[in-house]
Amino acid sequence: MTDERRDETPAESSEADTAPATADPQAAPSQTPAAAAPPRRLVRRRDGKILGGVCTGVAAYFGVDPVLVRVGFVLAAVLGGGSGLLVYIVMWLVMPMAPEGEPLPPPAHTDWFDSSSAWRWTAIGLIILAVVLLSHNIWHFHASLFWGLVLLGVGVALWSREFHGHNGNGRSTPTPPPPRPPATGPIVNPPPIPLANPPPAAPTEPISGGATTHVARSTPPAPIPSPAARPPSVLGRLVVGAAALAVGIAVLLDNLGTVHARPRGVIALVLFIVGLGLIVGAWWGRARWLIVPGAVLALLLAGVGVLPTHVRGGAGNVDWTPATLTDLRTQYQHGAGNAVLDLTNLTFDAQPRRVRVDLAFGNLTVLVPENVPVFARASVRGGKLDLFGRENNGFGYVTDERREDGDPKIGLLTLRTDLGFGNTEIRRGRPGDAARYVSSDHVRVDIGPGRVRVNTP
């Protein structure tokens, strides 16, 4: 019988053979580690999920706040050209859903400095990224300044570590250990502790001979304190209610003709209330989840402002190359992609001409012959604008205009471009220069007398 038990559960039987009746509870964690920690699996989780539970699953796997994972996905979706959204969808499809009631795994991060090192290094990385971004805005940037700031950040982090008593000699007041349980009674498994290192389970079965073993409880393992249960905050409901009231009042006033409620204004109003709720939540109540809808609203607001509403056209790269003046249109429009308008093949006459180009997303390049007088007015709602070598960039309604002289016998070419998000470049050029801007996947549109030829790669 003893041999059978030894074959089935070697760890348990080994403990049965060696453990005394008064087992040392401090040694128990190292003896039965597998019995305490649930298996670490990257699964989606229902608790606290908003969409598919991907962020909560990733956060539980790495032991970080789900809000940070969500913010990371949103940033990757915006700054990474939608990659964050694609990764989220793939993970949603690939990751299985955890069964209900499955306890959270213990944090997996390495103890670089202390238990909160992952947060700290994330913060340092963000600060370095910010410094890099800021450095591009400094007129005279010196590398020594950048590395000085990096060293400064690392120094502050290390100083903070020492100041807060990593080695136990800091000035911070240590948190007193929680009270110990009563001194008698059988050892039982402690309840699962969410988002904390659960203490290993003590043996609940009889150690030997089927007799219940009572051990002295004078020195039980100190349980890791669990986060105190927070009472539900009404701040989130207050914010949602205030936002609904504000939108309702705005729509009512719009119907009454008192005000004109534009979509951009309504979204901005809701975003303002969400931001106000978060500011209040910094001191009273808890409503961090408002960060996620706030980020969505901010993106939506930016999108409403960036997108030109009058643009018609498809997607893909396009190259407009009118061969003669009769082929020159007064308006060119495209939806998304890189567009090149090459006017260098044209021989302009004394007649003034107007050309307008609209593009929603992408890079727009307009090449103008060197001898043509031009008055160009270009707008970019988000991105860079290069108007005959004069650069503007930023986010907002960036507009610039410039007049370039040419042959006085040639009529003035008035050029107007409007781009939603991307880069616009208007410059002088010669026939053939457009090849530098046209990639292999451009659709080349040649319009000649009696013909429209579309060359696809």
Place this chain on the structure above:
Amino acid sequence: MRRHRFDPIAFVFGAAFIAVSATLASSHFAFPVLRLRWLGALFLLAFGVALLITSTRRGRDRKP
């Protein structure tokens, strides 16, 4: 609602949302100073500082 210790992450995001709403709500958001590079960089800087504060707090609270 109960008063609690200052939450810098909620404060940073709240301030950023208010700034974005006030900036983009105007009909001509041609603020030369408030541009994406500056706003994004300043937001990341504030967010990083907030994370430092919260992580330091968390590490301090978990010390036995």
